[in-house]
Amino acid sequence: MNKLVIASRESKLAMWQAEHIKARLEALYPQLAVEILGMTTQGDQILDKTLSKIGGKGLFVKELEQALQDGRADIAVHSIKDVPMNLPQGFALAAICEREDPRDAFVSNTYASLHELPAGAVVGTSSLRRESQIRARFPHLTIKPLRGNVQTRLRKLDDGEFDAIILAAAGLKRLELSERIRAELAPSESLPAVGQGALGIEIRADRDDLTALLAPLNHADTAACVTAERSLSRVLGGSCQIPIGGFATITDDVITLGGFVAHPDGSVMLTASASAPRDYADALGRAVAKQLLEQDAGPLIAAVIAEQANK
Numbered sequence: 024m025n026k027l028v029i030a031s032r033e034s035k036l037a038m039w040q041a042e043h044i045k046a047r048l049e050a051l052y053p054q055l056a057v058e059i060l061g062m063t064t065q066g067d068q069i070l071d072k073t074l075s076k077i078g079g080k081g082l083f084v085k086e087l088e089q090a091l092q093d094g095r096a097d098i099a100v101h102s103i104k105d106v107p108m109n110l111p112q113g114f115a116l117a118a119i120c121e122r123e124d125p126r127d128a129f130v131s132n133t134y135a136s137l138h139e140l141p142a143g144a145v146v147g148t149s150s151l152r153r154e155s156q157i158r159a160r161f162p163h164l165t166i167k168p169l170r171g172n173v174q175t176r177l178r179k180l181d182d183g184e185f186d187a188i189i190l191a192a193a194g195l196k197r198l199e200l201s202e203r204i205r206a207e208l209a210p211s212e213s214l215p216a217v218g219q220g221a222l223g224i225e226i227r228a229d230r231d232d233l234t235a236l237l238a239p240l241n242h243a244d245t246a247a248c249v250t251a252e253r254s255l256s257r258v259l260g261g262s263c264q265i266p267i268g269g270f271a272t273i274t275d276d277v278i279t280l281g282g283f284v285a286h287p288d289g290s291v292m293l294t295a296s297a298s299a300p301r302d303y304a305d306a307l308g309r310a311v312a313k314q315l316l317e318q319d320a321g322p323l324i325a326a327v328i329a330e331q332a333n334k
C-alpha cells in the first residue's frame with residue numbers, strides 16, 4: 024500500500040484530529056502518502072435542533088462511512104464520543120488512540136467557576152449529560168441550548184448569549200484554545216461522556232490489509248477504558264437522547280469504571296462503579312450497567328426518551 028485516504032469532518036477540530044493521525048502514519052511509514060478527504064455531515068448542517076432531537080451521534084459518522092464503503096477513503100478518524108455504540112454491519116474500529124484530557128471545561132469571560140455563577144446565570148450546553156449534572160448541583164442556574172462546532176460555541180459566548188459554556192477540554196486543547204478554560208471539572212463534578220477525549224479509527228470490516236498498519240496507533244490503556252465505557256453505554260442504549268456518563272481509569276492493569284444515568288432536570292441521579300482486571304473491560308461495563316438497571320435505570324431512560332419526544 025502506498026497511498027491512504029483519511030475521511031474527516033471539516034470542522035477545525037476534526038481536521039486537527041485527521042492531520043494528527045496523518046502525521047503519525049507518515050512518521051511510522053515514510054513511504055506512505057496520506058491524504059485527507061474533508062466532508063460535511065448532517066450533524067454539522069442541522070444546527071438549530073439539539074442532537075437528541077435530530078437523531079444523535081450517527082449523524083456525524085454516516086457520510087464518512089459512506090466514503091469508506093465507496094472506496095473514496097480507507098479510514099475515518101472520529102472523536103470516539105461521536106461514534107454510536109453499535110457500528111453498522113460491515114464496519115469496525117481498528118484503533119483507539121491515546122486519550123487527551125477527558126474532562127469537561129468551564130469557559131466564561133466573567134466567572135472563574137460554576138460556583139461563582141449567580142442565580143439565574145445562563146449556562147450554554149446542549150448535552151443532556153452536562154445539563155443534568157449542573158442542574159443537580161446548581162439548581163439556581165439556567166441552562167440554554169448551544170450547538171455548533173467549538174469556534175461557533177465560543178463566538179456565541181463572546182457575543183453575550185451566555186454567562187458561561189461547558190466544552191470538552193480535549194477539543195480546546197487540541198485547537199490551542201487552552202487559555203479559554205477557566206476551570207476543569209473533575210470527573211466527580213461532571214462525569215465525562217463515554218469516550219470523551221479519545222480518537223477512534225474506523226475502517227470497513229473487510230479491510231484486513233489495514234489492521235496491522237493501524238495497530239501501532241492503538242493505545243492499550245485508552246482502548247481498555249473506552250471499551251468498558253462503551254460497553255456500559257451499549258447495555259443502557261446510550262445516545263445523545265439520554266443523560267448518561269461513563270468514565271474509566273486504569274492503574275496497575277485494573278480498570279475502574281464509574282457511570283451514571285439521570286433525569287435532565289437533575290432530580291434523579293443514579294450512579295454506580297466497579298473495578299475489574301483489564302482483560303474484562305467489556306464485562307466491567309456490563310456489570311456497572313447492571314448495577315444501574317437494578318436501581319431502575321430502565322424505566323428512567325424510557326421516561327426521559329418519551330419526554331424528549333414530546334418536547
Ligand SMILES: NCc1[nH]cc(CCC(=O)O)c1CC(=O)O
Pocket residue numbers: 102103104105173189190191192193194218219220221222
Ligand atoms: N459533541 C461534539 C464533540 N465531539 C468531540 C468533542 C470534543 C473532543 C473529544 O471528546 O474528543 C466535541 C466537542 C465538545 O463536546 O465540546
